[in-house]
Amino acid sequence: MAFSSRFRTRAVSLAIAAAPLGLPFSVHASMGNLGTTYGVMPVDVATAQSLSMFNDQVSATYYNPAYLTKDERGELTAGILHAEQELRSANPNANGDVLSSSPSQHVLIGMKTNLGSLTRFKHPIYLGFIAGVEKYGKEMLAFDSQTTENGQFLQYGKEPLFLNIGGATPIWRGISAGVSVRVTLDATANLDAVSTLGGETSRERLSVSAEPSLKTILGTTIDLGNTFCPESDCFLQHWETAVTYRTKSSASTTVDSNIIVTQTIPDPGLSLAVSTIDSFQPETFGLGVQYSGDRWRAGGSIEQQNWSELEQEFTGDTIKNQGSVVAGSRIQFDDILIPRIGAEYALNKNFSLRAGLAYEESPLKSTHNPEINYLDTDKIVVGLGLSATYNRTRLLAHPVRLDVGYQYQQLQERDFTLVDHDGNETDVTADGDVHVISGSITLKF
Template sequence: MTMRKLLPAVVAGVGVVCISPAMASMGNIGTTYGVLPSDLASAQALSLFNSQVSATYYNPAYLAQDDRGELTTGLLHADHELRASSLGGAAPLPRSSDTLQDSPSQHTLLGMKTDLSSLTRFNHPLYLGFMLGVEKYGEEMMAFNSQTSVEGQYFEFGRQPLFLNLGGGTQIWRGLDMGLSARITLHSEAELVATSTLGGVTSYETLNVSAKPSIRPIFGMNMDWGESFCGDGNDCWYSGLETAFSFRGYSNTNTTVDSTITIPGTVLDPGINLAISTVDSYQPNIYAAGLAYGRDRWRVGLTVEMQEWSRLEEELEGDTIKDQAVQYKGTPYELKFKDIVVPRLGGEFRLDDTYMVTGGVAFSESPLDSDGSLEVNYLDTDKWILGLGLTAQYKSVPVLAFPVRLDLAYQYQKLETRTFDLYDRRSPSFPQPYESVDAEGDVHVFSGSITLKF
């Protein structure tokens, strides 16, 4: 009885750090959708060969492909309709709707790229870029919600936390560029000390909250085969052929809460301690290799990614909210992940000197290797990704001395149907599932940006 009355006080302290108005996710905008409209439109197939500031996430070496500076601002809006249709079970839940999640993700985007060579004594270009994305159109920097779920919760989609990348690139040999950048996430800690009544009314509270950055590396390199081996002014069969490779180190958002509560006459000093540590917005090690070939008016590209999701099981073992899902080895409700390969194919075609269209398709297999996860009840499915975009670059604009680029993009993601079993230790049917559901959904993403060259 004492513990049940104590929990409201503890939860109040935990909520200061963890509460979020909508579901967060294990995704980020760069991997789940695409950073800028050009990345969405090609389904990230041409992102390794994109000289805009989103290159700081995909391939920082490609910053060196355009010697002009640029300032980019934009918006991204992702609508989710993620469903879970009941197939019945020992104790199926009453559902007023099959729609499990429909809250949008809405990002303000800001990026800048510039040449820093004037700061050095060497006549060698060095390009620096940063990319920022903030949820809820700039109002919500740390979207975070870690929880168990009775109805089931989608693994990847939802509100996204602060997206921040900083890096640079330079040419190291004719046609060969290399770059390095950092993916920056926040790790937060909170300590709550308080005295409470049995009804959960606290007093003499002390709350300390801190956050520190976690910096993970991103490496990229690309080669223009024509520039490297054809020589100046020569045209070889491989003129227009480019290859690229990038590595993005794993990252996550982490929150740790340490609460100490005393209740006069019931729980004396040093009190009762509740420690919570949880991860969210996890992104695995990603190895990406790409091939692009283009001529004057068109370019096509193929990118293949290997995403190392299997390491997430180790991360969740230290998660006090989700650890039970990975503890019961060899059971039907053990949460397991697998490494996946994601192929992406895209192309762009220049209609004239002003307009260009971009399209792409990708298939992403679900990294979820289990059909049940005790009390966490993650849902995730294979998905097809289709993108389409329009770019307009105006070379002469009143007042401005340099070109202006406008980008619009739409992306559709189709989540294929997959059956999951839901488990809960409080269910009378446990260790059998209390319900089975079919998970499926649709995601519509809209994005636009304006880029000022300088």
């Protein structure tokens, strides 16, 4: 048995990683996440995240926690998101050119409330949280980390648990500030066992733990009219600005195992160690501007995402770093700027239309990354959505709001060189189409 082969060891390590953690081994996970890849709520999906910094729903805990202060009422929101992907790689050695078509399917729930009544000062303090779970609530830890000969897309696939908790409060004359945390899991597993050549194990000892990792998100919103000319009209009226900051984050799994194979590998056995990351979120700086008219609003944002930090993260990843070390070169990433614009128009007091546009440059600088064979392209993102508000219902004291959003992502063609395990190279062209549909219902209280 060729246990010395790095590929066999890698495969065994991954199988051990999947088994104790109860994770499906065939899952196509990614370095993206729900909030950055698609958008959390239908408003974010429909505006290509261009107005997300000025969305007063619970998704503000991720995009701009300060905007939780915009609506004084409490809120309970439930929603779903379905992303259908056709990611292509024109490789003559593959069966067809569709590399991945696995959908991402989320169920979402969130709530916001004012905790100011708990204090004697009556100063409003808003608390909000939002959670998204893959496969319509059935799969909390969608995870896969692998090398591949046919290529794998960097930012698409099933997403792990999406969880944000945050709070905000007004500071002074149109200025609000907020802070939230993104919660990810760092899982650790230890396995000791004795196995026969037929795969029958005995004397197993397994321990699994997962601890939360909290990453900070900061946001500030300034209503320029209320701040600089609160008692008179001026040209700053109806203008709002927002500044946000998100620290880098990722989910991780670490597996240490020791296997004794009777008649083949005596005590102390074969030690396998795996440490890998997934759903990486880069350090992000955001600046947004919005102008609100009588029945409409328009705005935009620009984000700087520091993906170059992922190079350092991969140096400690025993799966993804192996491919770059063997080839003598490392995967390289660029820091990128993402511009977004969007608008919303109220048809009447009950219905609103919104749309958005964004251009997202690929952070993947390398077009030749052996064994791991990541693919990623620039993309054009277009969104469209509708809101319906029912002001009077028979049972509820406050309005009920329904939102739907659609988003289309066109992945631009880009050439890559794939390298298989034997060192053979193949030139391919990566592109794709992504369709996202999202819906939610919001109850005020």
